[in-house]
Every structure is written in structure tokens, then in C-alpha cells.
Amino acid sequence: MLSLARSQQGLFAPFVDAFNSPITWHTLGFTLWQAILSTLLTLLVGLPGAYLFSHYNFHGKSLLQALTGIPFLMPTLVVAAAFNALLGPNGWINIGLMHLLNLGTPPIQFTDTLVAILVAHVFYNTTIILRMVGDFWSHLDPRINQAARMLGANRWQAIRQVTLPILAPAIAAAALLVFIFDFTSFGVILLLGGPHYATLEVEIYYQTISLFNLPMAAVLSILQITCTLSFTLLYTRLIRRLSLPLAQKSLRVTQRKLTTLRSKIVAGFIVATLFTLLILPLASLAMRSFISLAANQPGQAVFSTGFTLDFYKALGVNTNQSIFFTPPSTAIAVSLAYAVATVILALSLGFPAALALSRHNSSPVSHALDALLMLPLGTSAVTLGLGFIVALDKPPVDLRASLLLVPLAHTLVAFPFVVRNLTPALRSIRPRIRHAASVLGATPGMVFRYIDLPLIARSILAAAIFAFTISLGEFGATSLLARPQYATVPIAIYRLISRPGEINYGQALALSTILMLVAGAGMFLINRLRIGDIGEF
Amino acid sequence: MKTRLFYSLLAIALFLSACSPAATSPTSTSAAPRTLLVMTHDSFSASQSVITAFETANNAKVQFLASGDTGTALNKAILAKDNPFADVFYGVDNTFLSRALSEGIFIPYKSSMLAEIPTKYQLDPQDRALPVDWGDVCPIYDSLYFIQHNLQPPQNLEDLAKPDYKNLLVVENPATSSPGLSFLLTTIGHFGTDKHLDYWSTLVANNVTVENDWTAAFYTDYTISGGDKPIVISYNSDPAFEVLQATTPETTPRTQVITGDDSCFMQIEFVGILEGTKNLDLAQKWVDFMLSPTFQEDMPLQMYVFPVNPNARLDPTLQKFLVVPASTAYVNPDEIAANREAWINAWTETVLK
Numbered sequence: 096m097l098s099l100a101r102s103q104q105g106l107f108a109p110f111v112d113a114f115n116s117p118i119t120w121h122t123l124g125f126t127l128w129q130a131i132l133s134t135l136l137t138l139l140v141g142l143p144g145a146y147l148f149s150h151y152n153f154h155g156k157s158l159l160q161a162l163t164g165i166p167f168l169m170p171t172l173v174v175a176a177a178f179n180a181l182l183g184p185n186g187w188i189n190i191g192l193m194h195l196l197n198l199g200t201p202p203i204q205f206t207d208t209l210v211a212i213l214v215a216h217v218f219y220n221t222t223i224i225l226r227m228v229g230d231f232w233s234h235l236d237p238r239i240n241q242a243a244r245m246l247g248a249n250r251w252q253a254i255r256q257v258t259l260p261i262l263a264p265a266i267a268a269a270a271l272l273v274f275i276f277d278f279t280s281f282g283v284i285l286l287l288g289g290p291h292y293a294t295l296e297v298e299i300y301y302q303t304i305s306l307f308n309l310p311m312a313a314v315l316s317i318l319q320i321t322c323t324l325s326f327t328l329l330y331t332r333l334i335r336r337l338s339l340p341l342a343q344k345s346l347r348v349t350q351r352k353l354t355t356l357r358s359k360i361v362a363g364f365i366v367a368t369l370f371t372l373l374i375l376p377l378a379s380l381a382m383r384s385f386i387s388l389a390a391n392q393p394g395q396a397v398f399s400t401g402f403t404l405d406f407y408k409a410l411g412v413n414t415n416q417s418i419f420f421t422p423p424s425t426a427i428a429v430s431l432a433y434a435v436a437t438v439i440l441a442l443s444l445g446f447p448a449a450l451a452l453s454r455h456n457s458s459p460v461s462h463a464l465d466a467l468l469m470l471p472l473g474t475s476a477v478t479l480g481l482g483f484i485v486a487l488d489k490p491p492v493d494l495r496a497s498l499l500l501v502p503l504a505h506t507l508v509a510f511p512f513v514v515r516n517l518t519p520a521l522r523s524i525r526p527r528i529r530h531a532a533s534v535l536g537a538t539p540g541m542v543f544r545y546i547d548l549p550l551i552a553r554s555i556l557a558a559a560i561f562a563f564t565i566s567l568g569e570f571g572a573t574s575l576l577a578r579p580q581y582a583t584v585p586i587a588i589y590r591l592i593s594r595p596g597e598i599n600y601g602q603a604l605a606l607s608t609i610l611m612l613v614a615g616a617g618m619f620l621i622n623r624l625r626i627g628d629i630g631e632f
Numbered sequence: 633m634k635t636r637l638f639y640s641l642l643a644i645a646l647f648l649s650a651c652s653p654a655a656t657s658p659t660s661t662s663a664a665p666r667t668l669l670v671m672t673h674d675s676f677s678a679s680q681s682v683i684t685a686f687e688t689a690n691n692a693k694v695q696f697l698a699s700g701d702t703g704t705a706l707n708k709a710i711l712a713k714d715n716p717f718a719d720v721f722y723g724v725d726n727t728f729l730s731r732a733l734s735e736g737i738f739i740p741y742k743s744s745m746l747a748e749i750p751t752k753y754q755l756d757p758q759d760r761a762l763p764v765d766w767g768d769v770c771p772i773y774d775s776l777y778f779i780q781h782n783l784q785p786p787q788n789l790e791d792l793a794k795p796d797y798k799n800l801l802v803v804e805n806p807a808t809s810s811p812g813l814s815f816l817l818t819t820i821g822h823f824g825t826d827k828h829l830d831y832w833s834t835l836v837a838n839n840v841t842v843e844n845d846w847t848a849a850f851y852t853d854y855t856i857s858g859g860d861k862p863i864v865i866s867y868n869s870d871p872a873f874e875v876l877q878a879t880t881p882e883t884t885p886r887t888q889v890i891t892g893d894d895s896c897f898m899q900i901e902f903v904g905i906l907e908g909t910k911n912l913d914l915a916q917k918w919v920d921f922m923l924s925p926t927f928q929e930d931m932p933l934q935m936y937v938f939p940v941n942p943n944a945r946l947d948p949t950l951q952k953f954l955v956v957p958a959s960t961a962y963v964n965p966d967e968i969a970a971n972r973e974a975w976i977n978a979w980t981e982t983v984l985k
Binding site: 172175176179183184201206285286289290291297300301303304305306307308417418419574586589590592593594595596597598599600 | 674675676677678679680682683696698700701703704707710731805807808813842843844845846847848850851852853857859860866867869870873874877934936972973976984
């Protein structure tokens, strides 16, 4: 708003300028188009995976779940590098195909295409569908579906007319988050889409940073926020009609083993898809961190590559005695400290909000609030970062130089995830159970402890995992707010990769690999968390 | 509910900030060191020993705030103008200089150190922004590629448009990348605003590749990193740092720089004292320090930029392999500020459409 005031031609001139420009509409059109396409593709990949995770127990399931969560937190610079190592002009797939088919030029053009944008969005956001829909689905009473089949519905009828309507709230909530992420996409568009594609977010960055046209940037930000708000309102209207209180079942009842051949084939296919789209790029990145392109001298073969641990060793050495040198252990400690703070903050703020939303389901205030909660996700990171500078400058809250800014900014992003995870779960608890407990003499505290908490324990864990990963991978706000002495892992990676030299690049990839391991281990542990008997449910 | 949420956030924030050590509040007691807050971009770095030398000499504690890339950091300083929270801003370059000066974030300081610094670096006659370092954006090439393909390496900008070098060049987008903008300015300085777009049309006909940022161009497309483009827009320091950082000792760097006929653009970075500082004397001492040989000699290995103070000695390897162009293309900072948008739009129209 402040930036609008900087406009010399009055408050409305920038609106007129923006709305008269064909670039604005073209950009908005492309932003919408790629976001819709990306969301549909993500659903297509994610829903079968959610089905598998929610219905079956198999070896390596926890590991696979943790692995599929890692893409979500990888910095875009590193992801772009990973996709290039795999699919770039000299990526392994292109080189392999050139050898195999005797081609002179790389057959696959991946970078700087719309396909690259879509694939990267699926790579990033599939985990949202897997977690949110999967957790909800795993509590559905299988007997509902069995009843439909008994009554003569075939497999597809049962899915279409019974399962999908029941799942709709969770699917809608997950799809909305995926859509908003795709709609406000920045790094993926910039680094993998190339210079021919621009979303509103990219345009806002260009107007703010390159041109310092703050009035125009503000108008575009408002346009972006208006869009995300409208979609959220649409969602809340939709959800009002879809939410049903359900009988939730323990995982012991809903989970089966893969026994039939048919189920094994389907499961194999789903796992293979997830593996190719989500894990292969990460694996190629990790492999690249162990390989040196040892061709520095004229006369040597270009692709004589060798296994090396040099990049990992170099991470611990402060070659230049830099004041900001961050050994990997410190960066990991800082990142984990921020992540834990974010989990605590986001859960303690998000839980009451979700409770309020689910209890007062029908009031218009609650719907408006529901939509407002999504604002931090729909707001441009550039705007948000600068907003902190403008908004938090008056004592007693001059936090602009405070270490607290980082976990606060992370919490702001994680908060909508917590609310979106908890609200559907809370709404699906049948009021009768609570009433019964009250009638039998339970205090509200006891109702919460013995009814609500056990029933939504899985959703709390999912929310915690989201908050954890969001904080661990967050780069935009952190880079604006962090103190260089307290670099997080993504900041340290960025510092390395923006310097010339193979040793710096190699270290960036090595540190990214370490980030993957830390994140994977963190998610694995949170997944295993059991609060007494609660997590058992 | 929303306001309650805000207040609970606030309460938690206040509580936590009360717990944290009061690092940011400068104390005026004579014994305790004063704190100097230096705002900068995220490429800033310095040796611990150098910073400690300043701190002990002045009984001060220097705290750095890295605020994103150059443009972002500058925007932050401008938006905080009415209530500045830092004392000094370092890192504005000549492509952003006019924005900083016209927004009036700096106060003039005629440092005695300026006498040692060549006037070609001193672009602000009022001494609000003082030069600290320089680096040239140039086309660089992979010498091995040209040996293997029996091809004469290009010598100047004109060569890049010749059919011999078709498909070989990758540049960065001036809308999103600082070296990209510098290269656009190179062509404007060299060909003039009436001719530079014709030159870009010939580059397009020669299949120039455009990337949005330097990392993609250098680490994905450049042949040395495993790509298929042997010519990249990058920095004149690349050969020297290739030798310095080589895992196996090198005698000749594989990367070479094209410096002929004004094919490079000099980026100069400036420091300024922020209007409203409460530590003026300390801020002035810090600016003097940044221009002194102690700090200047430390910069190259920390930030890949070079001293403006001729009394600062360079590392011998760096000295040996550093390529300094005889002359560089020049565009006046005021002109850059006035035409940035129009130039970038015209470039986009010619190259990307």
C-alpha cells in the first residue's frame, strides 16, 4: 500500500497503467494456465500414491514416504541443477540416448520449456497430495466402500460415487495449496522455464528489483492476492457443502498387505512413477556431488570423470578465513533450530485457529477468516520480505535486525498448512462422540484430550512435517532477513553456487545432498513419533 | 480472532526478543564497544582477522545484515529511509547508483582516503557514494573447445555475430541478471543506442541462447561445466580464480577472456553512510577502513572483485592471471537509470519475441 503512495500520478494511475498493458493480462493468463495444468498433473500423480500409502502396508513404505517429501524443501537453484544433470543437453538421459541411437544432437529439449515447468511443479508438490489426502484416506472406514460393492456397484462406480465424494474435502484442500504454490511460482519459472515465460510473481520481482516501479509492483501484488483470495473463497464455499462428519477408523483396520498379484502390479506401477518423477532427480543430484569433471587441462578428454569426496571435505575448510564461513554442522544446527521453532510456533498458533474454524463452521466470519489465513501463501515473497521492513519498524517491535524474524517468517508460510491439515480432520469428527463424552461427565479439557487429540493425531504429525520441511527449505524470506553469521543450509548452498569454480559448485551439491539426508531423517523421525498411545491411531 | 492472533504473535515475539541477548541496541557506556550496523548484499564477505582489526582499533562491534541481491538490498535501504536501522550501506553498483542517489539515502562524506583512489572510479561528485571495488563483465570462452574444433577464438563483439560462432554463445537476461544487464550496456556503449539492437538481431540470427541467471549459463550451458556453449557472458576474473581454485595445479587456465574493442563493462561497487545514522563518526571510520589497503587486499579472495585503491597489493597468482581490458564500454549512470526500462523492453522485443 505504501508503495502505491509513491506513485506521482495519484493512487489510481498505476491501476490504469497496469490494466491497460497487454503484458499484465498475458502474464495473468499464463500464470493461471500453467497453475491449473500443474495442479491437475500433480493430482494425477499424487492421488494413486495417496491410495497406495493409505491402503497398504509394505516394506520400505516409511522410507518412500520420507523420500517423496524431500523435493518439497529443495532450493530451486539446486533442483534446476538436478534436472539439468538428468535431462539437460549434456544430462545423463540425453547422453545415453545419443550413444544408444547414434545421434549427433541431444534428442530431448527439456530446459526452457513449459514441460520443464510442469514437471518441476509436480516434483515439488506431489507430497502435498500424498500427505493430506493420504492421511485423510487412511482413516476412512473400508466398510463403506465394501457396502457399495456388495450393493452391486462396480469398482469405478464405488470410487466415483462413494469414495470421491467422501474424500472431496481433503482433495480440495490439498489441491488448493498446490494451486496456490503453482500460481505464485517464482524460482521454477525463472530457472527452468527460461526467459520466455513469466508468472505474476516473476513480473513483480522484475518491477520491484530491476525497475523499482513499486506502484506497478503493488498493483500486480494486489492482483495476485485477489486471485488467491477468490480461489480460497470458492474453496470455502465448496467445502461447506462437502464436509461430512465421518466414522474414523484406526490404521490397524484400514491398512492391508499387498497380497494379490493385481495389487502388486498396481503398487509397482505407482511406486515406479513416484520414483521416476520425485526421486530420480534427487538421486542424480546426489551422484553428481561425488563426481569431479576432471578436465581442466587442454588435451584431456572432456568427460573423464572420477569419484571424489573432495567436495565434502572442502565443506569443512574455511579456505579464505571468511567471517561468514559456516561449517555444515553449524548450518544444519541453525536450520534445525529454526525448523523446531517454526514447528512449535506454527502448531501452537495453527491449532486454535483450526479449532475455531471447525467449531464455527457456518458463520460468515469463519469463512472470511478461512480465506484470510491463506494470504501469506498467496502473497509475493518479494512483497512479503519488503513488507517486514516497512511494517516492523516502529518500537517496540523493531524486529528488522532481530534473529526472530526468520522463524516468524517461516511460521507465516507454515501456518496455512497447519490449518489446512487440521481443519478437515477436526470437522470430520462426529459431534455425537464429543456429546457422548460430555454426557458421561468429561470436562471440555478431557474431551479434547481423549476424543479430539487421538482422532487428529495423524493430521498433527502431517502438519508438523509440513512446518518442519517448509522451514528447512525456505530461501526467499530467509535470504532477505537472515544474518550472514547464522546462515541456514539453503543460504549456505546459495552462497556456494553463486560463485565461480567447480569446487564451489561441487560443494553446493554436496551440501544439498546433506540437506536431503537431514530432511529425510527428520521426516522419518516425526513420522515415527508416538505421543503415548495417540500416534497408534 | 485475527487481531487476537496478531497480538499473540506479537506477545510471543516480544517475549522471545526479551530472552535473546540485546545484540542490536548500541550502548553508550565508555567501556562497552559500540555497534555499527552494515547493510549489504548477500555476496559480501571478509576475513575474520580484518574485521577484528577494525573492531579492536575502534572499540566497536560490526554487525552485518545481508539483504538479498544488490537490487533487493538497495530497495530495503530505500524503504527504511524514514527510519533507518543501519549505519552504512555497501554494495550499490553503477547500474543502481542513480536510484540510490536520487532517493537520497546517503549523506556526503569526503573521506581522506579518496585522495588515493583514481578519479575514474569516483562517479558521484558529491561523495555520497564512495567506490570500493570493481570487476568487469566480459564474454569468456573455453580455449579447449576452440583447439579441439580448429577454430580461431573470437576477439571482439563483432566476431560473436559471425557465422563461425553460430550456436556457441549464451548470454543472461538483462531483466533478471546483473551480468546480463551489464552486457546489454556493453553493446549500448559500444554500438550506440541507435545500432545496438541491430547487433542483437544478428546475435539472434546466430542462435544466441538466453538464460535468466548467471548460474544457469555458467554451470549448465558452459562447456567446462558439461554444457554445449563455449562462450558465456561472465567476469574477467574467471581465469585467475580457475587457477587459484583448481583441485589439480594448473599452469594455463582453460577459460580465456574476450577483451578486444570495449567488449567488457566495468561494474563498480560503492559504499555510503545512511542518512539518519546515530554513529556518524564510527560510520566514517568504517568507510575509511573499506578504502584502506587492509580491507582492499582482502576483497579479491572473499568477493571475487578488485581493489580501487592502487596501494592494495594483489595475490601473486591473481596478479599473474587477472585479465584487465585496455578499455571498457561506458554508459553514464544517470542515463542507465533514465532508460533502464525502455532498453530492457526493447531488448526483450528484439531477442525474446
